[in-house]
Amino acid sequence: MNTPSIPPVSSAAERTERASDTFSERGVTEDILHTVQCAAGVDFSGYRAQTVERRIRNRMMTLGIHDLAAYHRLLRESAEEVQSLIARLTIKVSRFYRNPPVFDAIRSDVLPRLAQLGRPVRVWSAGCARGEEAYTLAMLLEDAAIPGEVIATDIDPLALLAAREARFEAAVVSDLPSEWAALFLEPIGHRAQTTYQVRDAIRTRVTFEHADLTTASSNAAAPFDLICCRNALIYWNANVQRAIFGHLLSNLHQGGWLCLGEAEWPDRVSLSRLDVVAARLRLFRHRTTESPR
Ligand SMILES: C[S@@+](CC[C@H](N)C(=O)[O-])C[C@H]1O[C@@H](n2cnc3c(N)ncnc32)[C@H](O)[C@@H]1O
Known part of the structure; x- marks a missing residue:
């Protein structure tokens, strides 16, 4: 008889690790926005968090970068990348005579x-x-x-x-x-x-x-x-x-x-x-x- 497989219960240590991952990612996202503000004078901290996170990920995907901290390093070194990120963060859907x-x-x-x-x-x-x-x-x-x-x-x-x-x-x-x-x-x-x-x-x-x-x-x-x-x-x-x-x-x-x-x-x-x-x-x-x- 097959014993039903029981999904493993994550340990307290695993849960804490995951929570701190999310926490540190938040921290890096804030650092990224701080870098943008220092480099371009634009403060995106009042921008919707979900939009910010999704669009940073989206930009990283385009560049083939998987690590948030690595992307932050690139951003600190490249004024051009700061402009590209601002372009990615802002939504520019528009048309003539819209609505x-x-x-x-x-x-x-x-x-x-x-x-x-x-x-x-x-x-x-x-x-x-x-x-x-x-x-x-x-x-x-x-x-x-x-x-x-x-x-x-x-x-x-x-x-x-x-x-x-x-x-x-x-x-x-x-x-x-x-x-x-x-x-x-x-x-x-x-x-x-x-x-x-x-x-x-x-x-x-x-x-x-x-x-x-x-x-x-x-x-x-x-x-x-x-x-x-x-x-x-x-x-x-x-x-x-x-x-x-x-x-x-x-x-x-x-x-x-x-x-x-x-x-x-x-x-x-x-x-x-x-x-x-x-x-x-x-x-x-x-x-x-x-x-x-
Ligand atoms: C979706 S487009 C709208 C374009 C046009 N007004 C329309 O309705 O079709 C939004 C524009 O607002 C700009 N934007 C967003 N926040 C801004 C801010 N704080 N200051 C100046 N422009 C901003 C974005 O860069 C983007 O080009």
Whole structure:
């Protein structure tokens, strides 16, 4: 008769060893983030721990490194690797005219009011990735013949390099109204290999700058009439998000517009300084002190 196999009960010593492995891995992860902060000035300690751990592992896999401590050594020796890790930690999924109803609303409801300002309009794309959102906002201004510029900022220098090149795959521009694609993009190559270069009329409206939203330094171009900060906040913990909201509002004109990503919502204090224009679209307006509610 076969005796059923009983899974071995791990000894207290084994359990302690495993626990201390996890503990020391946590320690190395913290050290890695500290190295990134010293080398690049970016503090990822308020970034979601799971995302940080998964993405460090992911980067190690690409490099064929299996040991966290070995990866940390590489990071300490290579400024280039620090940039590559920042690029891997941050999520840059984006596209032109992402979530069309939001841009439709900006086009039909926000821009006509901004046009009435009678001066060049200032727009901030905060967490701009490779520039998809910033160029879309510039197209909106150009299409409506509104003078103005878009300041686009991101924490990831490699994303900003790509953004300045302004060349995109077909899939990334496919949500654009077709007449805009024809007007504002120049196809390069042909058929399956076609990529799209943003034309100068749009490029000259956008300035890309490196900036970390978690550091509360005021944006030199502030205050803005419209701030789009979409899908950049979700990976930060609640404390960091609160600080970022405060930072965004201090850079927004009274009466100015704020647009967030669909999974984002202002904290209670920030919300008390905003009017909700369209909750579903995450569109808000900075309350003016003249008309408090
Ligand atoms: C998913 S992309 C969103 C791009 C675009 N806003 C959109 O909604 O399509 C998020 C971007 O936010 C940037 N980001 C994340 N945290 C940031 C921070 N603290 N300061 C500046 N940019 C940040 C990332 O590097 C990334 O490019």
